[in-house]
Amino acid sequence: MKGISASPGISIGKVFLYSTQTLNFPSYSIEEDEVDGEITRFNNAIERVRRDLVELAEKTRKTAGKKDLEIIETHLMMIEDPDLKSQITQGIAEECRNAEHIVEHVISMMTKTLEDADDEYLKERVVDLIDIQSRILHHLMYIERTSLVDIKEEVILVAQNLLPSEVLTMNKKYIKGIVLDAGGKTSHTAILARSFEIPAVLGLSNVSKKVRNGNTIVVDGNQGTVILRPGRSVIDTYKLRLEEWIKHEKDLLGLHNLPAETKDGHKVMLMANIEIPEEVNSAVAHGASGIGLYRSEFLFLRPGEVASEEEQFDAYAYVLKHMKGKGPVTIRTIDVGGDKVIPGLKDFDEENPILGWRAVRFCLSRKDIFRIQLRAMLRASVYGSLKIMFPMISGGEELENVLQVLEEVKESCRQEKIPFDEEIQVGSMIEVPSAALISDIIAKKVDFLSIGTNDLIQYTIAVDRGNEKIAYLYQPFHPGVLRFLKMIIDNGHQFDIPVAMCGEMASDPIFTVLLLGLGLDEFSMSPAAILEVKKIIRSVTITEARELAETIMDMDTYTKIDEYVRKWLNERFDIFST
Ligand code: PEP
Ligand code: MG
Numbered sequence: 001m002k003g004i005s006a007s008p009g010i011s012i013g014k015v016f017l018y019s020t021q022t023l024n025f026p027s028y029s030i031e032e033d034e035v036d037g038e039i040t041r042f043n044n045a046i047e048r049v050r051r052d053l054v055e056l057a058e059k060t061r062k063t064a065g066k067k068d069l070e071i072i073e074t075h076l077m078m079i080e081d082p083d084l085k086s087q088i089t090q091g092i093a094e095e096c097r098n099a100e101h102i103v104e105h106v107i108s109m110m111t112k113t114l115e116d117a118d119d120e121y122l123k124e125r126v127v128d129l130i131d132i133q134s135r136i137l138h139h140l141m142y143i144e145r146t147s148l149v150d151i152k153e154e155v156i157l158v159a160q161n162l163l164p165s166e167v168l169t170m171n172k173k174y175i176k177g178i179v180l181d182a183g184g185k186t187s188h189t190a191i192l193a194r195s196f197e198i199p200a201v202l203g204l205s206n207v208s209k210k211v212r213n214g215n216t217i218v219v220d221g222n223q224g225t226v227i228l229r230p231g232r233s234v235i236d237t238y239k240l241r242l243e244e245w246i247k248h249e250k251d252l253l254g255l256h257n258l259p260a261e262t263k264d265g266h267k268v269m270l271m272a273n274i275e276i277p278e279e280v281n282s283a284v285a286h287g288a289s290g291i292g293l294y295r296s297e298f299l300f301l302r303p304g305e306v307a308s309e310e311e312q313f314d315a316y317a318y319v320l321k322h323m324k325g326k327g328p329v330t331i332r333t334i335d336v337g338g339d340k341v342i343p344g345l346k347d348f349d350e351e352n353p354i355l356g357w358r359a360v361r362f363c364l365s366r367k368d369i370f371r372i373q374l375r376a377m378l379r380a381s382v383y384g385s386l387k388i389m390f391p392m393i394s395g396g397e398e399l400e401n402v403l404q405v406l407e408e409v410k411e412s413c414r415q416e417k418i419p420f421d422e423e424i425q426v427g428s429m430i431e432v433p434s435a436a437l438i439s440d441i442i443a444k445k446v447d448f449l450s451i452g453t454n455d456l457i458q459y460t461i462a463v464d465r466g467n468e469k470i471a472y473l474y475q476p477f478h479p480g481v482l483r484f485l486k487m488i489i490d491n492g493h494q495f496d497i498p499v500a501m502c503g504e505m506a507s508d509p510i511f512t513v514l515l516l517g518l519g520l521d522e523f524s525m526s527p528a529a530i531l532e533v534k535k536i537i538r539s540v541t542i543t544e545a546r547e548l549a550e551t552i553m554d555m556d557t558y559t560k561i562d563e564y565v566r567k568w569l570n571e572r573f574d575i576f577s578t
Pocket of ligand 2: 391
């Protein structure tokens, strides 16, 4: 099956079919003399859930972080709550209905009460209750629960869709490939798969209906193909391709210490995009000259409370300390909303989340959360070279407002004698068409621009970046997109500030020469993509690149541009095909 190549690499393994569909549970009346038996059945299920959780806590204590353990401990407390138990046993006795029906009813009522609460902490417990409900129902019905955290052997994950928060919390050690019906190349699920270097093919429409647990499957993230139930010879072919791929990756590591400069000496910066603090090690290993985008919102996407100031400070300081002496660290302020919903925060239920309450829009209406984040960043700034970047800026007012909040937080730090880097640079992402059109106005007020092509393309062409049905329209080579890129880069340079790109376009070698030619100063991408891009940069001259860009800017369709660039590259490199 042919899908979207979302994360490179090749994997051969057994299918683990993950279903997020809701359970169909039975609902029926029982006789009075069956009540005791039903209550015993419920108590046994609770006991089995408790044992599962204790076992999971043991495992988590050894392998995962404090936060994951806290979540399991919260679930344990909930399952042992006498009030929950008595409401359910009373319900079974009074209504003479089966345990599944009463469990569903009682916990749904509790969930509703929490959803309506004013207290944020209580609201966030909703996901925990839903999880507990699912665990009890599965045990009552003797259905094995598929949980991504519990996976204990190497598998290829096949599902209809996966949330970024699920990718974040799954047991990545054992997930050797991801194959989904839904998704696009720049969906956050794809971005995370690349971060964790898990081969992934997305947008396959109905693959989850075509496989069963335990089937063998080949995932070729380089070509965007999967092969279901392959025969011996196909497996052998892919084993060979895997070896070639590993060799190719090893050869690239030879470029690790060489500068990112063209044959005629034009230098650019190759930076890393990271989603979790530990990824900074991969950035260093791939020779990144700094972090061009740290997506800080991933600290907030785990179920549980909003990340505390201390937790954020630790994460930011960790990244800064590990990059000290190697390059700057650009931390983007929280960009939740869209496909990155905070589990349990029901305010994200919107008709149109992509055009909705996202990023700085969220931060400016939740200044409590925003201020804590800025304070944690300022405190961490003494450990290295920090830059702060604001996402989804759509106009001058928004930019002024976020800069003002930053000034207020700086002032309160000064008053409290908290040291921070007074020279901290601030930048704006350009990922909304209105911001691209006024990028000259924005450039005057900040120290750098960073183009977020993932969103800029989605909003310019009006094509949802995660929707596989219209993925064919998502074309970085669209002349409209290219005109925006040229305009933003020229505007940045007119006001003497560097222009970076941290969208996925920066990581795809097919665009590298064009972006060089347009004058891009910094390319930021997932660490594993850096060396391939460096190889291209080191093999061309800036004059050739400028000529290519000029020729392309005069072309009228993305199809023509794509053909032309592929031919151009194909004549010079072996990795492109027409
Ligand atoms: C972008 O939009 O290009 C970007 C880098 O931000 P994100 O992918 O997190 O939306
Ligand atoms: Mg974006």
